[in-house]
């Protein structure tokens with residue numbers, strides 16, 4: 014469910030017409046709905062009612078401060094994967110005691126910053142990382158709170174680029190190795206064992222892999238308990254999928270139902286790291302048609318957004334629904350590709366779609382763009398990054414200004430011999 018809907022043929026974000034946003038802010042612009050973000054966050058939390066979960070929004074899905082700050086104000090934390098995300102999360106007002114730090118390659122400087130901030134825990138992904146963190150914490154004279162990220166070797170049945178819980182993936186430690194490491198960690202002076210974590214992939218549309226992973230973690234928790242090592246936290250990661258086209262992912266209640274029994278039995282503090290499911294359908298990318306062109310092979314609709322703004326179609330072959338901002342009744346659908354101005358054949362936003370007869374100047378909404386949209390954008394082809402707007406009822410605010418040409422060159426300089 015989201016709050017983007019037509020009213021008298023005009024597409025609105027909550028109470029604001031997208032036409033108005035385009036004329037005031039320009040295009041391309043990401044538009045997020047605060048009511049939708051709030052609803053998604055609350056629905057997720059309610060699904061796990063009784064287990065009192067800590068919901069750590071996976072901020073890599075959408076790093077805008079307003080979005081992170083909104084979830085923080087609703088009681089959420091953050092799942093971060095870099096020092097930059099730590100910085101942003103703190104700037105957004107996320108309580109450091111609600112931050113978990115995942116990722117296979119944390120640098121010593123990043124570890125230091127996270128220790129200084131006092132985060133809830135590090136999810137460690139290799140033996141070397143654990144040794145380094147012990148040293149870094151020792152240098153600072155503190156104990157680092159840690160969980161091990163286990164790779165449960167379950168097939169998430171999702172796109173290969175976003176599956177993370179298979180033995181061949183780079184993420185986590187296998188269960189047996191993790192077991193050995195917990196026993197070693199118990200004797201390491203600067204590490205404090207918090208719990209266990211996993212994250213098996215993204216855009217999952219079936220609960221089975223989640224339940225399997227949860228069972229495998231539960232078995233490890235029991236094994237550790239028998240060895241005298243008691244964990245406090247169970248972090249089940251993120252990964253719940255959303256509807257882009259005709260997928261039917263489990264809703265949060267079904268997802269929770271598949272996990273509740275196992276989780277309840279363990280009696281550990283539950284941490285979840287949802288990303289896409291909170292923000293994906295709460296955002297769209299608003300753009301304008303620059304040209305249409307008919308070649309002997311195809312019809313192309315060329316818009317002012319491109320793969321640098323939304324890379325998912327090029328990178329993951331993702332489907333995003335395309336909606337006109339103004340509906341024109343009685344119009345026949347035409348098959349077309351929606352492409353951007355970038356000089357790459359891979360620069361497309363939709364392929365072989367039945368679309369209204371978009372014409373030059375018309376506005377277009379690329380739906381379900383709130384997750385891994387702006388966050389993955391770049392300046393390729395020297396395109397300033399898009400603006401971001403947050404809508405709340407009848408109001409909207411620019412939560413990130415469109416980049417300028419000056420921004421493109423910021424930090425560049427000529428070496429002294431070329432001046």
Ligand SMILES: *Cc1c(COP(=O)(O)O)cnc(C)c1O
Pocket residue numbers: 071073074092094115116212214215216250251252253286287288289290384
């Ligand atoms: C990306 C990521 C998530 C969020 O995944 P979604 O599919 O967006 O829910 C959660 N945890 C970790 C460790 C991640 O890398």
